[in-house]
Amino acid sequence: MPELYYSKAVNEALDEELARDKNVILMGEDIGIYGGAFGATRGLFEKFGAERLWETPISENSFTGLAVGAAMMGLRPVVEIMFMDFIALALDQLLNSAGKLHYMYGGQVNVPLVMRTPGGAKGGYGPSHSQMLSNLLVGVPGIKVVAPSNAMQVKGILKAAIRDDNPVVVIENKRLYPQKGIVPDGDYTLPLDKAVVFSSKLAPTLTLASYSSMTPVCLAVQQAFEKAGIGIEVVDLVSLQPLDTATVFASLRKTGRIVIAEEACLTGGVGAELSALIAEHCLDALEAPIARVAAKDLPIPSSLAMEKMILPQPDDVVKAVKKTLDY
Amino acid sequence: MQIPNEQLLEMYQRMVLIRTFEETLGELFAKGALGGTSHLCIGEEASAVGVISAARDTDWLISNHRGHGHLLARGLEPRRVMGELMGKLTGYCRGRGGSQHLSAMDRHFLGTNGITGGGIPIAAGAAFALKYQHKDEIAICFFGDGASNQGTFHETLNMASLWKLPILFLCENNLYGMSTPIAHSCASGSIAPRAAAYNMHGSACDGLDLETVYFTAQAAIERVRAGNGPELLEVMTYRQCGHSKNDPRVYRTREEEAEMAKRDSIACTAALLVQRGLAPEAVEAAANAARATIAAAAEEAMNAPTGGLQDATSDLFAN
Numbered sequence: 001m002p003e004l005y006y007s008k009a010v011n012e013a014l015d016e017e018l019a020r021d022k023n024v025i026l027m028g029e030d031i032g033i034y035g036g037a038f039g040a041t042r043g044l045f046e047k048f049g050a051e052r053l054w055e056t057p058i059s060e061n062s063f064t065g066l067a068v069g070a071a072m073m074g075l076r077p078v079v080e081i082m083f084m085d086f087i088a089l090a091l092d093q094l095l096n097s098a099g100k101l102h103y104m105y106g107g108q109v110n111v112p113l114v115m116r117t118p119g120g121a122k123g124g125y126g127p128s129h130s131q132m133l134s135n136l137l138v139g140v141p142g143i144k145v146v147a148p149s150n151a152m153q154v155k156g157i158l159k160a161a162i163r164d165d166n167p168v169v170v171i172e173n174k175r176l177y178p179q180k181g182i183v184p185d186g187d188y189t190l191p192l193d194k195a196v197v198f199s200s201k202l203a204p205t206l207t208l209a210s211y212s213s214m215t216p217v218c219l220a221v222q223q224a225f226e227k228a229g230i231g232i233e234v235v236d237l238v239s240l241q242p243l244d245t246a247t248v249f250a251s252l253r254k255t256g257r258i259v260i261a262e263e264a265c266l267t268g269g270v271g272a273e274l275s276a277l278i279a280e281h282c283l284d285a286l287e288a289p290i291a292r293v294a295a296k297d298l299p300i301p302s303s304l305a306m307e308k309m310i311l312p313q314p315d316d317v318v319k320a321v322k323k324t325l326d327y
Numbered sequence: 328m329q330i331p332n333e334q335l336l337e338m339y340q341r342m343v344l345i346r347t348f349e350e351t352l353g354e355l356f357a358k359g360a361l362g363g364t365s366h367l368c369i370g371e372e373a374s375a376v377g378v379i380s381a382a383r384d385t386d387w388l389i390s391n392h393r394g395h396g397h398l399l400a401r402g403l404e405p406r407r408v409m410g411e412l413m414g415k416l417t418g419y420c421r422g423r424g425g426s427q428h429l430s431a432m433d434r435h436f437l438g439t440n441g442i443t444g445g446g447i448p449i450a451a452g453a454a455f456a457l458k459y460q461h462k463d464e465i466a467i468c469f470f471g472d473g474a475s476n477q478g479t480f481h482e483t484l485n486m487a488s489l490w491k492l493p494i495l496f497l498c499e500n501n502l503y504g505m506s507t508p509i510a511h512s513c514a515s516g517s518i519a520p521r522a523a524a525y526n527m528h529g530s531a532c533d534g535l536d537l538e539t540v541y542f543t544a545q546a547a548i549e550r551v552r553a554g555n556g557p558e559l560l561e562v563m564t565y566r567q568c569g570h571s572k573n574d575p576r577v578y579r580t581r582e583e584e585a586e587m588a589k590r591d592s593i594a595c596t597a598a599l600l601v602q603r604g605l606a607p608e609a610v611e612a613a614a615n616a617a618r619a620t621i622a623a624a625a626e627e628a629m630n631a632p633t634g635g636l637q638d639a640t641s642d643l644f645a646n
Contacts, residue, residue: 025459051459054490056486057482057485057486057489059478059482059483059485059486061448061478061479061482062447062448062451062478062479062482062483062486063448063482063486064448065445065447065448065449065451065452065479065483066448066449066451066452066455066483066486067452068448068449068452069389069437069448069449069450069451069452069453069454069455069456070452070453070455070456070459071452072437072449072452072453072456073387073452073453073456073457073460074456074460075455075456075459077452092442092445093445093448093449096441096442096445097440097442097445097449100428101430101438102642102643102644102645103423103642103643104420104423104424104428105420105423105424105428105430105432105438106418106419106420106421106423106424106430106642107421107641107642107645108419108420108430108431108432109430109432110645141643142643142644144644165644165645165646166644166645
């Protein structure tokens with residue numbers, strides 16, 4: 001099985017789906033000859049042409065709306081929002097149209113729309129180009145939200161998202177794009193609503209839940225603790241809406257302790273929601289308070305030194321794990 | 328150019344149907360039989376009936392918050408539109424959408440839209456799909472003068488023109504965005520000239536004269552269908568009623584309203600029919616038939632069942 005960059009896995013998923021289904025079209029800024037700001041569509045324009053790749057003006061809300069209309073008519077548009085921060089410009093069409101049409105029109109229409117967008121900080125992009133805005137999306141009914149953390153996941157999930165009859169936001173990550181991972185040969189899809197468990201060789205004493213860029217961080221922490229003789233089970237959430245609570249709860253019932261790590265701001269997001277659900281359904285399993293590691297509730301400064309102070313660092317995860325184990 | 332008498336009588340009847348529907352809604356609100364709010368199109372009927380009569384039944388329509396006229400002009404069943412507004416299971420969207428979110432895909436009506444300007448890119452997306460699928464249907468997108476100040480208007484006209492999409496952008500300029508007069512909101516004073524900025528044909532027409540609307544729209548629709556790219560047509564109309572159900576209309580004078588009422592399209596079309604040789608009794612009979620249809624529709628909708636918990640909680644996602 002080949003090892004691919006995360007960005008190349010995205011590219012292969014798009015390539016294969018464009019070839020498989022003529023109803024699949026891509027829309028977004030600079031996705032043509034340029035290949036997308038992060039190279040995700042590189043080579044596709046040459047292969048599929050202007051008929052399939054629609055390079056748009058800088059009009060996020062309207063090209064998203066256009067994709068909604070095209071989806072209502074049977075196409076399967078995949079739109080790229082260049083930086084996740086720019087999703088703010090497309091939110092009206094995403095939440096007032098895409099997420100509601102099937103329900104509010106009484107089931108008459110489907111909106112098989114995929115929105116791909118890289119969230120997260122890569123280092124110095126600054127306040128409007130660095131955010132992980134998962135918090136904004138998970139409170140909107142009618143939109144599936146996934147945040148794959150490695151090359152194999154992103155390829156299988158993006159392909160599944162394109163084949164799904166509902167709007168799906170695929171949160172990619174600028175820090176993950178240059179990371180390599182094993183990708184199976186041939187056509188495969190992965191479920192849009194399932195968390196993935198990375199077990200420990202040792203009996204697990206703590207659950208470490210994360211998604212997107214924080215999963216590789218958590219896996220490194222898992223290895224470090226394993227060397228010290230402590231077993232940690234990493235639950236990669238993958239799906240943020242809906243949350244695969246069954247998998248999280250099953251792990252927590254084994255370990256009794258949980259740390260939730262995410263790159264988004266602390267308040268009102270996935271970690272907060274998961275904490276509430278654990279408190280509602282799994283309180284009896286907890287042997288220590290739930291711990292959360294997240295970005296501080298602040299804009300992300302451009303200065304690399306200050307950016308680190310705002311974003312969750314590997315050491316923050318280690319500290320939270322130790323504190324939870326020592327409780 | 329004249330519309331033949333038989334067709335003109337049908338169009339007149341359709342306008343009366345819309346007017347009666349809207350007046351009936353007003354009464355139902357007063358009785359407390361309707362929830363939410365509603366945006367009536369009393370005075371604007373010639374636009375809906377003129378434009379939609381000029382289109383094919385297979386052309387795709389999208390409308391805005393003031394969409395009852397468009398729905399009924401397309402021939403949707405009044406009893407089911409009324410049912411939708413009352414939140415009944417007989418409604419086109421089983422009571423979930425209501426007035427501002429009403430779709431009938433089998434009638435090629437993509438939907439009304441509660442976000443001002445929200446339907447504009449969606450309509451262009453439908454046109455995009457029609458072109459992609461090599462169909463000879465077009466999209467017609469209704470919106471108001473207020474929506475033409477939204478970013479979606481400008482963004483979408485730009486993209487539609489770049490990509491030569493088969494869409495007619497139909498601006499119903501009723502001179503007020505809710506309460507704000509167009510002079511306070513639109514730097515160009517009117518909408519049609521904005522087409523030039525997007526390298527598309529833009530024109531305006533009298534929206535109170537049914538035949539003018541019909542023939543102007545017909546010509547625009549055929550140009551769009553011929554593959555000449557999108558067009559912007561500004562239909563100058565007048566909303567005789569308030570913006571929504573609780574609007575005391577303090578932003579305009581009763582004198583202005585009385586002056587505009589003299590040009591009421593329904594009264595003018597009735598007079599035209601008589602002038603062209605129809606018996607006044609025949610004109611009145613057509614109107615009465617429309618009124619009876621609405622009375623029966625309201626009665627049926629009132630007695631229709633409301634959805635239960637299952638209806639309220641299903642269909643969040645397609646399977």
